[in-house]
Amino acid sequence: MTDISYRLAQKRNIITELPGPRSVELAARRRAAVSAGVGASTPIYTADADGGVIVDVDGNSLIDLGSGIAVTSVGASHPAVVAAVAEQAARFTHTCFMVTGYEGYVELAERLNALTPGDHEKRTAFFNSGSEAVENAVKVARLATGRNAVVAFDHAYHGRTNMTMALTAKAAPYKTAFGPFAPEVYRMPASYPYRDGLSGEAAAKAAIRKIETQIGAASVAAVIIEPVQGEGGFIVPAPGFLAALSDWCTANGVVFIADEVQSGFARTGAWFAVDHEGVVPDIITTAKGIAGGMPLAAITGRADLLDAVHPGGLGGTYGGNPVACAAALAAIDAMAELDLAGRARAIEALALPKLRALAGTGVIGDVRGRGAMLAVEIVVPGGDEPDAALTKAIAAEAFARGVVVLTCGSYGNVIRLLPPLVISDDLLGEGIDILADVICDLTS
Structure with missing residues (x-):
């Protein structure tokens, strides 16, 4: 990928509990104004986003491994x-x-x-x-x-x-x-x-x-x-x-x-x-x-x-x-x-070995995907029974540590990774390492 400059600092920085007080306030307003049928994967509210980070209304900077569900591939505020x-x-x-x-x-x-x-x-x-x-x-x-x-x-x-x-x-x-x-x-x-x-x-x-x-x-x-x-x-x-x-x-x-x-x-x-x-x-x-x-x-x-x-x-x-x-x-x-197709292949090369190294936890049924569309299927140890509860817990704990990941799957047991294609290697590596730590911590 051609080198790019970022408007926001590309780092994780958690300064309040998640969600912070402003997000809690907005959540209350949401409940009073927005249909309950509109779901939410995380309880924070975004104030700014650039490259591979989301900054919430409380000033917390989180690593974005979701891209608004594969939308902000060039970043959420690409200057062009x-x-x-x-x-x-x-x-x-x-x-x-x-x-x-x-x-x-x-x-x-x-x-x-x-x-x-x-x-x-x-x-x-x-x-x-x-x-x-x-x-x-x-x-x-x-x-x-x-x-x-x-x-x-x-x-x-x-x-x-x-x-x-x-x-x-x-x-x-x-x-x-x-x-x-x-x-x-x-x-x-x-x-x-x-x-x-x-x-x-x-x-x-x-x-x-x-x-x-x-x-x-x-x-x-x-x-x-x-x-x-x-x-x-x-x-x-x-x-x-x-x-x-x-x-x-x-x-x-x-x-x-x-x-x-x-x-x-x-x-x-x-x-x-x-x-x-x-x-x-x-x-x-x-x-x-x-x-x-x-x-x-x-x-x-x-x-x-x-x-x-x-x-x-x-x-x-x-x-x-x-x-x-x-x-x-x-x-x-x-x-x-920026050759973002090439960048997607580089993301795959960086992320897949780290994810496959988690096989020893016993809960990784499969690691798969192409480019920057990657997934980890979570199962009950000893077989291929889907473990939706653990999957949900992994996503929640990753968020608590400042990394946004999404879940999916017919059985609700897949962690999906959709980082912006302009994310830096350092930020991506940190996000994957935190996700790996979460999986190890929750299964040890």
């Missing part, structure tokens, strides 16, 4: 993104691209058409969130194929709208009591090497057999999958799994949708996670890391698919907001200039 946002906001904040267009939307679409996998002709449309992108990708696939069925997978997470809840596998907290869900969604077994022990080809064969027998290829509009499953546990499929699914889709006229909302934009050590497998999706959905923290999402895919939609069939009032597009162009430039 800040400048692009300020410049665009000073000119105009909104016109609605469906009313009067603007160059930023077109330029960003051109960038994504060139950047995403494959050298075929592509088109792009912008939305506000990953859920919207996924939902619109399904709309496109159904219209273009004239079919209805959509295949999703075990451990999948695709969002919180009605359609994307149907695609999402985990019930609590995402789906519980929110049904009925969108119909014609079918769930198939995914590749989970730690738990199924199957090769990629064998896992794909099992999934395809079920698709053909339970749905029928001629009824399937789309197969949608996260190339590295996110909320389901940062599951990296066995080699060959994605390619076999993609080949089957091509042979049967099915749209292959890669949901790269969490794994895209250099997070896994390549521009997109499918690049590791040499897979070219028909449609790719992106969000999160695309715009340096501004709300933006996209679908990019084959021109014949996206152009099949009638005018007005895609869009939205805020989709491709000019300020968000300006931020995305600046963020993508920063990713390229």
